[in-house]
Amino acid sequence: MTEVRVRFAPSPTGMFHVGSARAALFNWAVAEQSGGRFILRIEDTDATRNRPEWTEGIISALDWIGINGTNPVFEGPYFQSANEPQHREAVAKLLADGKAYYCDCTRELLVARTGSEHKGYDGFCRDRGLTSGAVRFRTPDEGVTVVDDLVRGRVEFPNDAQEDFVIARTDGSPLYVLANAVDDITQAVTHVARGEEHLPNAVRQEMLWPALGANPPVWAHLPVIVNEQRKKLSKRRDKVALEDYRAEGYLAEAMVNYLMLLGWGPGDDREIMPWAEMVPLFKLEDVNSSNAFFDEKKLKAFNGEYIRALPLETFEERCLPYLDPSWDAETFSKLAPLAQTRLGVLSEIRQNVDFLFLDEPVFDQPSWDKAMKAGANDVLRAYLDRLDLVNWDTESLKTALEEVGTAHGLKLGKAQAPIRVAITGRTVGLPLFESIEVLGRERAQDRLRAALARLEG
Incomplete structure (x- = not known):
């Protein structure tokens, strides 16, 4: 086989x-x-x-x-430029076998003969016996050329609609369509799977392969x-x-x-x-x-x-390129498991954890405007007061804000908004109370005071 x-x-x-x-x-x-x-x-x-x-x-x-x-x-990897001698040999063989010919027609001459800029080459030089110029492949005059494609099925190209296409420039350098076919033959390629845009090349290569003494490959245009x-x-x-x-x-x-x-x-x-x-x-x-x-x-x-499926240690390693080298790895590790469940791309890790490492949060202005509405200062002040006495764990921090919210006629979601922006600078991010716990009592209080000062300005 x-x-x-x-x-x-x-x-x-x-x-x-x-x-x-x-x-x-x-x-x-x-x-x-x-x-x-x-x-x-x-x-x-x-x-x-x-x-x-x-x-x-x-x-x-x-x-x-x-x-x-x-x-x-x-x-x-192979480099096509290294194969130019084989490309030139193939052109010479096609010329010697009468399957290609020289042509000295310019675009201007062709338009003058056909009266149109859109018509293909008219075969004018086929039998002129020229010994220099660009080299054209002599396409069949009748019948059809068939490309049997694994993706597209049988695709037929009428030969009378195919012009004699150029395979080498006037300086002898081969064009892509010829070089591609020669390289595939030389490297014994059996299957060519490539983009649909190459289908027009396939009909030409389907002609070239037999002309060069080889059976065409299996085609699949994606x-x-x-x-x-x-x-x-x-x-x-x-x-x-x-x-x-x-x-x-x-x-x-x-x-x-x-x-x-x-x-x-x-x-x-x-x-x-x-x-x-x-x-x-x-x-x-x-x-x-x-x-x-x-x-x-x-x-x-x-x-x-795929991010959520990573082992935690691997997740932390893959986040490193997106973190500041000066940031403390142990502190990052405390919130990494929560971050892993929320990221769509690894670069989002920075905006989720940067508040832990900055002296003060960078406020996202739309977030500030959305959260710091009437009554926000009362919530900030009341929660700040409670942080002096609360046990420093997630549940206690949450309970304290629930009580503040109840006292101000707010559900927890509404009460969280100004606190989250004061702590992290944004309205969305990692779970709030775990974030406050890791940030620490003193730093959290400093941020609430700073937000109050800015709000009451």
């Missing part, structure tokens, strides 16, 4: 797109499931746009989601990922860089889980699934051809589930 060999071939021209991550994961699942190979090929032939840091970013992003050389199915407005995710409009989600505090496990469900599902009602459970179930044939909605709210909910 032929070894399954898939490839992921990104261009290092920008931040790593979540759509690219989804394609990489689908290919990785196929490789792991089959015991085949996953080939990482960096398509770096566009020297004007490529930058070394983008290449490093691709490798780092893949490593973050678990795609790296520690797994024996991984192969690479559904477009769209935003809330059902528009294709765009780096100019949407948050699409995997690096941004990583920096914000999304867990790799949650991101992998969510991306795998963009166009595929295990066939039951489960959504939260570890990678090891998804791999045996994944099939390219089960990928849906409909657009996949990237729902950031759902992703955040997934992430919260």
Whole structure:
């Protein structure tokens, strides 16, 4: 049986797109499931746009989601620029076999001949016998070219609608469509799973592979990922860089889980699934051809589930990059279990616990305006008085505020608002009385006095 060999071939021209991550994961699942190979090929032939840091970013992003050389199915990275001699040889072979020809037509000449800027190439140079110029592939005149796609089914392309496309520039440098096919053939790729936007390239590569003496691969063109407005995710409009989600505090496990469900599902009602459970179930044939909605709210909910599932010690370790190094770890640990149940992303940890470490809270003005309404000063003063005598534990602190609220005709929720803002600076956060207990009697009283002074100003 032929070894399954898939490839992921990104261009290092920008931040790593979540759509690219989804394609990489689908290919990785196929490789792991089959015991085949996953080939990482960096398509770096566009020297004007490529930058070394983008290449490093691709490798780092893949490593973050678990795609790296520690797994024996991984192969690479290879760099397309290193294969240029093979690309040029392929062009020469196609020319020698009469399957390609030179063309010296400019865009202006083509428009002048066809009378339209929108018509494709008219084949003018097919039989002129030129010995220089750009190189065009000679497409069939009749019939159809079929792309049998695992996701989209049988897709037919009438050959008379396909122009003779350019495979090499006038300086001899090969274009993507040719280089891509040659590299796939050279690296014995058996399955090509990539974004739907590459389907127009597939018909050309379906022609090129046999012309180069090879059988085309199994094709699978993955559904477009769209935003809330059902528009294709765009780096100019949407948050699409995997690096941004990583920096914000999304867990790799949650991101992998969510991306795998963009166009595929295990066939039951489960959504939260570890990678090891998804791999045996994944099939390219089960990928849906409909657009996949990237729902950031759902992703955040997934992430919260994964955060809550972490061992407490691991949670504290993963929070460290978002905390000030000077903050006392022991103090943080006292509230870490409560914080773990509330975070959607790890970066939210700072706003939940910073009040413990600041000399005075940073007031969120909308929170202040919402909580410090008429009567707030009476609640602050009454609770401040009780803190001199109350036992310093969560239940006693809560009971004291309940009594203050009752005395002022307020339920606990209403009575808490000015106290919470005075203590933490915000109207939302960790459980109030546990927070006050950890903060300590003297510091809590100082904050209530400061809030009173500001309020009565």
